Amino acid sequence: MSQSSFNASVAAAETALRDLFPETPLQLNEHLSKKYGARIFLKREDLTPVRSYKIRGAFNFMRKRMAAGATNAKFCCASAGNHAQGFAFACRHFGVKGRVYMPVTTPQQKIEKTRVFGGDAVEIELIGDFFDDCYAAAKAYSEKEGAEFVPPFDHEDIVEGQASVAREVREQLGEEKLDLVVLPVGGGGLASGMSRYFQREGRPAPEMKFVEPSGAPSFRTSLENGALTRLPQIDGFVDGAAVAMIGAIPFETLRCFGPHDVLLAPEGRLCNTMLEMLNIEGIVLEPAGALAIDALESLKDEIKGKSVVLIVSGGNFDFERLPDVKERALRYNGLKKYFILRLAQRPGALKDFLNLLGPEDDIARFEYLKKSARDFGSILLGIETRNPENFPALLQRFEAEGIRFQDITNDQIVADLLI
Structure with missing residues (x-):
């Protein structure tokens, strides 16, 4: 063109x-x-x-198909949410049937809004964890049922x-x-x-x-x-x-x-x-x-x-x-960190540890990970503070007291397992 x-x-x-x-x-x-x-x-x-903005492309695609005489056609799409809503809105506007394939991980708000916009004109199928899973399912449905596939982006x-x-x-x-x-x-x-x-x-x-x-x-x-x-x-x-x-x-x-x-x-x-x-x-x-x-x-x-x-x-x-x-914003700003630390299993150990915290430090998470330990216990610790510069001083106090610790704030695998 x-x-x-x-x-x-x-x-x-x-x-x-x-x-x-x-x-x-x-x-x-x-x-x-x-x-x-x-x-x-x-x-x-x-x-x-x-x-x-997704409604613009979906509407334009379907408008052209309707102008070409596809008034009784079925339509389908794959979407993580926004394209699905535009597609559903267009289906109801044109009075045609549509099927939407969405990842199982799609936020519930987007799923419900798609239902609202599409009404009786649209069916929703949740499949797979990622967009590519939905795309493959929608294409397979299109070929099997002769439905018009409305792509989310890859079409003129x-x-x-x-x-x-x-x-x-x-x-x-x-x-x-x-x-x-x-x-x-x-x-x-x-x-x-x-x-x-x-x-x-x-x-x-x-x-x-x-x-x-x-x-x-x-x-x-x-x-x-x-x-x-x-x-x-x-x-x-x-x-x-x-x-x-x-x-x-x-x-x-x-x-x-x-x-x-x-x-x-x-x-x-x-x-x-x-x-x-x-x-x-x-x-x-x-x-x-x-x-x-x-x-x-x-x-x-x-x-x-x-x-x-x-x-x-x-x-x-x-x-x-x-x-x-x-949570993500606090961690990005350096105002919240997570640690795994070893704390002595003796009377007064927790009190001694709390005295190490500064006036702007707040414990957001405290959890024993191994409660059967005899001498030392492993603890998941989350701390929020008002100034990111407070953390270096806090860690220096940990080291001075001989507290062994590991910062897992940016360790995605460990954080996903524990936090």
């Missing part, structure tokens, strides 16, 4: 989307602008009917629908200069659609920066290798953007960028960003939805005085995950 045809198709997709919802707001955020010394706008894709019609975000941004900014766009990357549908629209629309293109979770850097890895690369394993915490391999079609568009254009967001820092936006701005974001905002920490020396648009990509957050988010 030529660039002019692509942009015309994006315009048609955006026009059709108005049957579902008005354009999402582009808001100048005073808090972030002041913090980073720039004009920072949030494109609020968390305010679509399904609280993510999906890319075209997601690109409508870029068109809205241009219309909303008017003549204001746009220096930089920061957007998340999972499968790459949004990133490729927006970059393609901006790069060849007839105006100076803004600089583009992309953000992936540090536990699932499929785009950056593919750029580094010069070819599509499947990651052997990923961290699924950022469930809306954690994919083992970026889509083939998006990658062809995006391979003109370099690895330095792709920023990685540490999961702990991302949790900080989520809490900051919730507590200061009252904006509820899922991990994937906060990726672009989180990247400001990596860009703070480059963006002063510039106009920056951040794509806020999703607000489907299950508040049952909030304790985990707080």
Whole structure:
């Protein structure tokens, strides 16, 4: 498809989307602008009917199939949550039957919202632990039942629908200069659609920066290798953007960028960003939805005085995950640590140990791991403090008293077993 045809198709997709919802707001955020010394706008894709941009691509794909006469067709999709909700919303809008395949690990909030959006039009099948398991199941169902498979990102019609975000941004900014766009990357549908629209629309293109979770850097890895690369394993915490391999079609568009254009967001820092936006701005974001905002920490020396648009990509957050988010943020900030230590089994030993704690140190976890020990007991200890600089002094006191300890805060295997 030529660039002019692509942009015309994006315009048609955006026009059709108005049957579902008005354009999402582009808001100048005073808090972030002041913090980073720039004009920072949030494109609020968390305010679509399904609280993510995914509805755009799913709707555009199905709209074209319906226009081609597939009024009685069955549809199916695979999704960790946001694409499923957009798919379900579109199925009910068009009055067609759909089946959604989701990982068993999908947050319950996303499963329930998919049911709400789809109503009687959609069935939900939970299968496997990862997206790839669902993708294989959905493709098998499609081939067996003759259902139309609606991909989450790797299709021209999906890319075209997601690109409508870029068109809205241009219309909303008017003549204001746009220096930089920061957007998340999972499968790459949004990133490729927006970059393609901006790069060849007839105006100076803004600089583009992309953000992936540090536990699932499929785009950056593919750029580094010069070819599509499947990651052997990923961290699924950022469930809306954690994919083992970026889509083939998006990658062809995006391979003109370099690895330095792709920023990685540490999961702990991302949790900080989520809490900051919730507590200061009252904006509820899922991990994937906060990726672009989180990247400001990596860009703070480059963006002063510039106009920056951040794509806020999703607000489907299950508040049952909030304790985990707080925990990760505390550990990332160095305000909470976990230890295994050996404590003498004698009267007064616990009192002596407690006297080693500083005035800002608080025991968050204390558990004997081996209660039958005669001379020494192994203890799982969690400590929170108000200042990360308190920990070096505390550990010096442990060593001075001859207390043997091991810091397991960042030992993922041991931490997963014990914490």
